Amino acid sequence: xxxxxxxxxxxxxxxSEARHIEELRRLLLDTARGYGYELVMPPLLEHxxxxxxxxxxALDLQTFKLVDxxxxxxMGLRADTTPQVARIDAHLLNRAGVTRLCYCGxxxxxxxxxxxxxxxxxxxxxxxxxxxxxxxxxxxxxxxxDQLQIAQVxxxxxxxxxxxxxxxxxxxxxxxxxxxxxIHSALASKNSSELAQLTRGFDxxxxxxxxxxxxxxxxxxxxxxxxxVLPATPAIQEALAQLRWLASHIGQxxxxxxxxxxxxxxxxxxxRFAIYAANASDAMVRGGRYDGVGNVFGHQIDRERPAVGFSxxxxxxxxxxxxxxxxxxxxxxxxxxxxxxxxxxxxxxQGETVVCVLPGHESEVDxxxxxxxLVQAAGQWVVQAL
Amino acid sequence: xxxxxxxxxxxxxxxSEARHIEELRRLLLDTARGYGYELVMPPLLEHxxxxxxxxxxALDLQTFKLVDxxxxxxMGLRADTTPQVARIDAHLLNRAGVTRLCYCGxxxxxxxxxxxxxxxxxxxxxxxxxxxxxxxxxxxxxxxxDQLQIAQVxxxxxxxxxxxxxxxxxxxxxxxxxxxxxIHSALASKNSSELAQLTRGFDxxxxxxxxxxxxxxxxxxxxxxxxxVLPATPAIQEALAQLRWLASHIGQxxxxxxxxxxxxxxxxxxxRFAIYAANASDAMVRGGRYDGVGNVFGHQIDRERPAVGFSxxxxxxxxxxxxxxxxxxxxxxxxxxxxxxxxxxxxxxQGETVVCVLPGHESEVDxxxxxxxLVQAAGQWVVQAL
Numbered sequence: 001x002x003x004x005x006x007x008x009x010x011x012x013x014x015x016s017e018a019r020h021i022e023e024l025r026r027l028l029l030d031t032a033r034g035y036g037y038e039l040v041m042p043p044l045l046e047h048x049x050x051x052x053x054x055x056x057x058a059l060d061l062q063t064f065k066l067v068d069x070x071x072x073x074x075m076g077l078r079a080d081t082t083p084q085v086a087r088i089d090a091h092l093l094n095r096a097g098v099t100r101l102c103y104c105g106x107x108x109x110x111x112x113x114x115x116x117x118x119x120x121x122x123x124x125x126x127x128x129x130x131x132x133x134x135x136x137x138x139x140x141x142x143x144x145x146d147q148l149q150i151a152q153v154x155x156x157x158x159x160x161x162x163x164x165x166x167x168x169x170x171x172x173x174x175x176x177x178x179x180x181x182x183i184h185s186a187l188a189s190k191n192s193s194e195l196a197q198l199t200r201g202f203d204x205x206x207x208x209x210x211x212x213x214x215x216x217x218x219x220x221x222x223x224x225x226x227x228x229v230l231p232a233t234p235a236i237q238e239a240l241a242q243l244r245w246l247a248s249h250i251g252q253x254x255x256x257x258x259x260x261x262x263x264x265x266x267x268x269x270x271x272r273f274a275i276y277a278a279n280a281s282d283a284m285v286r287g288g289r290y291d292g293v294g295n296v297f298g299h300q301i302d303r304e305r306p307a308v309g310f311s312x313x314x315x316x317x318x319x320x321x322x323x324x325x326x327x328x329x330x331x332x333x334x335x336x337x338x339x340x341x342x343x344x345x346x347x348x349x350q351g352e353t354v355v356c357v358l359p360g361h362e363s364e365v366d367x368x369x370x371x372x373x374l375v376q377a378a379g380q381w382v383v384q385a386l
Numbered sequence: 387x388x389x390x391x392x393x394x395x396x397x398x399x400x401x402s403e404a405r406h407i408e409e410l411r412r413l414l415l416d417t418a419r420g421y422g423y424e425l426v427m428p429p430l431l432e433h434x435x436x437x438x439x440x441x442x443x444a445l446d447l448q449t450f451k452l453v454d455x456x457x458x459x460x461m462g463l464r465a466d467t468t469p470q471v472a473r474i475d476a477h478l479l480n481r482a483g484v485t486r487l488c489y490c491g492x493x494x495x496x497x498x499x500x501x502x503x504x505x506x507x508x509x510x511x512x513x514x515x516x517x518x519x520x521x522x523x524x525x526x527x528x529x530x531x532d533q534l535q536i537a538q539v540x541x542x543x544x545x546x547x548x549x550x551x552x553x554x555x556x557x558x559x560x561x562x563x564x565x566x567x568x569i570h571s572a573l574a575s576k577n578s579s580e581l582a583q584l585t586r587g588f589d590x591x592x593x594x595x596x597x598x599x600x601x602x603x604x605x606x607x608x609x610x611x612x613x614x615v616l617p618a619t620p621a622i623q624e625a626l627a628q629l630r631w632l633a634s635h636i637g638q639x640x641x642x643x644x645x646x647x648x649x650x651x652x653x654x655x656x657x658r659f660a661i662y663a664a665n666a667s668d669a670m671v672r673g674g675r676y677d678g679v680g681n682v683f684g685h686q687i688d689r690e691r692p693a694v695g696f697s698x699x700x701x702x703x704x705x706x707x708x709x710x711x712x713x714x715x716x717x718x719x720x721x722x723x724x725x726x727x728x729x730x731x732x733x734x735x736q737g738e739t740v741v742c743v744l745p746g747h748e749s750e751v752d753x754x755x756x757x758x759x760l761v762q763a764a765g766q767w768v769v770q771a772l
Contacts, residue, residue, distance in 0.1 A: 005433070005436070006429065006432060006433070006436070007431060007432065007433060007454050007456065007457065007459070007461055008456050008457065009456070010429045010431055010432070011429065012426065012427070012428050012429065012470075012474055012478060013426060013427035013428075014426060014474070014478060014479070015424035015425060015426060015487075018424075018425040018426050018427045019424070019425055021427065022415070022425055026412065029408070030737075031734075033739055034734035034737070034738065034739055034740065035734070035739075035740070035741070035742075036715060036739055036740070036741035036742075036754055038401035038404075038405070038753060038754075039401060039404040039405055039408055040398065040399060040400060040401055040404050041398070041399035041404045041407065041508075042398050042399075043392065043396045043397065043398065043506050044430075044492055044494060044506055045393060045396055045494065045505075045506065046392060046393065046396070047391070047392070047393060050391070050392070064452050065452070066450050066451070066452050068393050069496050069497065070393065070394050070395070070497065071393065071394065073393070075393055077463075084398075088398055088400070092398060092400060093400070095753070096750070097747055097750030097751070098744055098747050098750060099753070100741075101401075105492070106430055106491070106492070108430060108431065110455045111455065111456065119431075120429050120430055120431065122427075130747075131744045131746075131747065133744065133745060133746070135720055135744050135745060136744060138722075139742065139744075249722055329422060334521050336524075336635055348417075348420035348421070351416075351420070352420065353419055353420055353421075353422055354420065354421070354422070355421070355422035355486075356421075356422075356521075356525065358484055358517045358519065358521045358522060358525075359519060359521060360517075360519070361483055361484050361516075361517065364482070364483030364484060365483070367424060367481070367485070368422055368424075
């Protein structure tokens with residue numbers, strides 16, 4: 001095998017795609033900044049227990065582990081940035097009030113998430129801490145929708161779910177983690193027969209409700225159906241009321257519901273959402289509420305902070321998002337005459353790309369599209385169309 | 387030990403520093419783009435032999451290793467991006483002519499480089515492939531100096547060296563890698579007595595020349611001295627002539643020479659440079675020529691490409707570079723009235739940061755400095771000074 005072959009699900013990003021990712025990165029971070037989200041940069045490497053406490057088994061399996069030669073302790077490469085940002089909020093910033101944070105950087109996965117997924121997504125996300133009310137959920141949803149619209153992604157659909165519905169039905173049951181995961185997975189894949197098997201012997205009210213969840217997806221009428229067929233626990237009533245409020249405040253975007261959906265990282269504690277675009281097979285953005293993730297990082301028991309946020313993969317976005325038009329460049333001859341150097345510096349300071357043709361390479365085709373050239377005319381350096 | 391303590395020499399980057407790094411990142415990538423350098427994003431993970439072939443033992447020791455669960459093969463986390471970019475030039479782009487590439491992303495080191503260095507530098511660099519002439523070396527030097535000047539770094543000094551001088555003196559000698567490294571290290575630390583020990587039994591001409599190198603640092607007069615005391619091999623004559631040419635073309639910056647300096651990665655093959663600033667203890671930029679690094683990645687033996695480039699650590703830069711002034715933000719009340727939402731959206735589209743005060747948090751101090759507020763007056767939403 002040649003030395004240059006990359007590992008499976010690992011790829012170089014070549015110039016045109018890299019430029020596109022960089023444009024999107026700036027656009028999305030600037031949009032988040034416009035909402036008051038401050039950028040943070042957590043490290044790629046942390047002690048394993050700090051990366052994985054309270055995040056569940058799925059993230060553990062996705063995390064590469066290695067030994068710190070300085071301490072002999074196990075470290076992990078982050079597979080998700082959210083727990084790190086929660087740690088920064090809870091411990092480092094340690095503010096009493098609302099804190100808005102955003103981030104953009106690579107994460108690494110031991111296995112691809114989906115058949116053609118990269119194992120090195122470029123994760124960008126935003127999180128709001130310190131406000132338990134729905135206004136925070138709505139702001140995060142609006143920011144995510146704004147980012148998609150600013151990037152000119154068309155035909156958006158928001159899928160809403162709530163982690164409290166399934167959690168409330170399973171509450172108090174003595175279930176192994178394995179069975180709990182199997183129930184989540186049967187619900188997600190709408191597999192009624194497997195779900196019936198898994199819930200054999202459950203309280204008939206609970207079993208009937210779990211089986212009913214399989215059909216509770218679609219438009220807002222789902223919420224009315226749910227109110228009739230699900231037990232009226234406080235958690236379920238609150239979840240349904242909040243989903244209704246959010247859907248009515250999102251605005252012009254198509255909204256659908258999937259009350260059986262309990263996939264994803266274990267840390268979600270309330271609203272969960274995914275935003276889909278017509279030309280993308282997987283969700284463009286996923287997010288939700290995860291009150292309490294930062295708790296394990298605080299010194300005191302009262303350092304449990306309400307939190308809601310989203311994340312996305314910029315490498316996935318470039319396939320669904322139109323690139324900005326590339327500005328054409330200017331060719332210039334190589335030379336050390338000070339008037340030529342000054343003319344080139346002036347053009348670059350104006351934001352132009354000026355490619356100097358090195359001696360002997362005059363007949364090469366430029367990778368940059370050059371539509372102008374710098375020539376000397378009557379003792380002056382002037383830009384001419386090519 | 388608390389769960390949140392980070393490994394030694396690993397740190398979070400908090401908001402004000404993260405914003406500063408992001409500003410510098412954009413400024414430097416845009417400057418490189420103005421010169422015609424195309425952005426690429428190589429992966430963090432590669433097969434070990436592809437990361438380390440031809441790069442020497444120092445990089446091997448700096449590289450974290452882990453097992454790919456998909457293939458069982460060893461992978462490394464990049465400790466340096468240059469060999470990856472050389473691979474992209476040699477194999478993926480595979481162009482005949484001049485190729486200019488730049489990059490910006492984290493690298494990871496098993497051990498810190500210096501006592502207070504991070505093990506996760508944010509490496510930014512630029513490379514030019516396909517031109518063996520000095521014009522490429524000069525362009526890379528000018529780009530590095532431009533980046534420093536655009537970032538308003540003051541009192542620059544360029545240190546020039548050439549890997550061919552020491553290499554030419556040691557050529558043909560049967561030396562173990564260990565002794566060769568010890569000689570490089572004694573030269574770098576100007577340790578004449580150790581150097582005399584290490585070179586005992588060498589051809590007296592070579593030994594005398596190596597010992598003379600220890601004093602060959604300082605201004606341009608060093609080059610005249612070198613021409614007298616070093617053997618006039620073709621490689622040494624060419625190196626001295628090229629150093630003279632480059633120094634005379636750099637422009638207004640202070641230049642010094644250190645002909646004994648052969649530190650750094652094993653891949654340098656010609657010019658080496660470092661740029662220092664008055665308020666930074668370590669070099670701000672390091673670079674040089676490394677013809678042939680991409681060679682092992684090509685299919686054919688003639689895929690050896692001339693290459694010259696530099697790299698820098700943005701995390702180190704923020705301590706030496708003044709931050710841009712932060713634009714103050716606007717406070718706005720939370721509300722779902724469409725005229726309020728529209729007024730906020732308009733301000734954000736104009737590039738303003740508008741922080742919505744969530745219900746119940748009216749008396750909190752904003753982390754963003756807000757110098758204005760959005761208020762309703764005579765039925766209109768208007769911005770007022772605070």
